Structure formats: C-alpha cells, structure tokens
Amino acid sequence: MSALFTFVMFLLGFITYRWQKGEDRKLQVQNEKRESYRNYFATASEFFSHLRNAYYDISEDQDAMKRAEALMSNLYRDQEDIAFFGSKEVLTECKKYTKSLTEYRKEILRYKKNGENDRTGKKMEEVNDYRNKAFALARKEILGGSKEESEQVINELFEQYENKKKNSSKDGVSSNQSGNGKDLAK
Numbered sequence: 661m662s663a664l665f666t667f668v669m670f671l672l673g674f675i676t677y678r679w680q681k682g683e684d685r686k687l688q689v690q691n692e693k694r695e696s697y698r699n700y701f702a703t704a705s706e707f708f709s710h711l712r713n714a715y716y717d718i719s720e721d722q723d724a725m726k727r728a729e730a731l732m733s734n735l736y737r738d739q740e741d742i743a744f745f746g747s748k749e750v751l752t753e754c755k756k757y758t759k760s761l762t763e764y765r766k767e768i769l770r771y772k773k774n775g776e777n778d779r780t781g782k783k784m785e786e787v788n789d790y791r792n793k794a795f796a797l798a799r800k801e802i803l804g805g806s807k808e809e810s811e812q813v814i815n816e817l818f819e820q821y822e823n824k825k826k827n828s829s830k831d832g833v834s835s836n837q838s839g840n841g842k843d844l845a846k
Contacts, residue, residue: 696741753794
C-alpha cells in the first residue's frame with residue numbers, strides 16, 4: 661500500500677509539474693506578446709511625433725525628421741517582433757499602420773521639397789485611423805473583452821490626446837513640449 665501511495669503521489673506530482681510548466685509557458689508568451697506590442701506602439705508614436713514636428717517646423721525641433729528617419733529601422737524591428745509573438749490580425753493592422761506612417765513621411769518630404777499640393781492632413785487622418793484600429797485590436801487581444809469596447813476606449817483616449825495637442829498648440833506650446841506620445845503605449 662505504501663508503494664501504491666508513493667506511485668500515486670509521484671504520478672500526481674508529475675502531472676502537476678507538466679501542467680504548471682505549460683501554464684508558465686503560456687504566461688511567458690503572453691508577456692512577450694505584451695512587450696512586443698508595447699515596444700511597437702511606443703516606437704510608432706515617437707516616430708509619428710517626430711514627423712508632425714518636422715511638418716510643422718517646430719523651432720525647438722530642427723532635427724525631427726532625422727530622428728524620425730533613425731526610428732524607421734526600430735519600427736520595422738518592432739513590427740517583426742509582433743510577427744513572432746502576436747496574432748495575424750494584429751500584425752495585419754500594424755503593417756497597415758506602419759505603411760500609413762511611411763506614406764505620411766513621404767508626403768511630408770514631398771511637401772517640404774515642392775511646397776505644393778499639401779495632402780499631409782489627409783495622410784495624418786489615415787495614420788490616426790490605422791493607429792486606432794491596430795491599438796484597439798492589440799488591446800482586445802491582451803485584455804479580452806469585446807472589439808467594440810476596445811475601439812471605444814482607444815478612440816476616446818486618442819480623441820482626448822489629440823484635443824490636448826490642439827489646445828496646447830493654440831496656447832503656443834509645441835507638440836514636443838506637450839509629450840511625444842510614448843507613454844501612451846504603456
């Protein structure tokens with residue numbers, strides 16, 4: 661009977677150990693996913709902020725486009741991390757967001773070079789739309805809940821953020837002084 665008890669306890673311990681290892685692995689992957697999303701959205705927000713500063717020629721930020729250019733490789737690297745840890749749906753939306761950011765960059769460069777046919781406002785709206793969609797989908801995936809709830813939270817967040825930016829610029833505060841948006845991804 662003692663041997664049977666020992667065997668049952670060993671078997672129970674083995675099963676519990678395997679189950680706990682599986683749970684630990686799931687938690688590790690979830691943490692990696694969360695970190696990859698956080699890094700991507702932080703880099704994308706910083707990139708976008710530098711692009712806006714370059715477009716608006718904020719006097720304190722003469723090198724904004726150079727800093728944006730330096731962030732491009734980080735943006736693509738962070739997107740690659742999402743390909744490794746994130747879902748296909750989030751990756752698809754992040755790729756659209758990245759593409760809209762690079763198109764916005766090209767439009768700013770075109771406008772700065774030619775000084776005509778300014779379509780940057782339209783491109784900035786596209787960036788905001790893709791950002792909100794990607795951010796909401798990543799939030800839903802990490803926290804659960806409905807797609808509608810995530811979209812509502814993200815839209816309210818960025819609406820509040822954009823209103824703050826508009827009010828700050830009316831008061832003579834540059835967008836660089838009012839924050840670069842990096843904290844939004846945390």
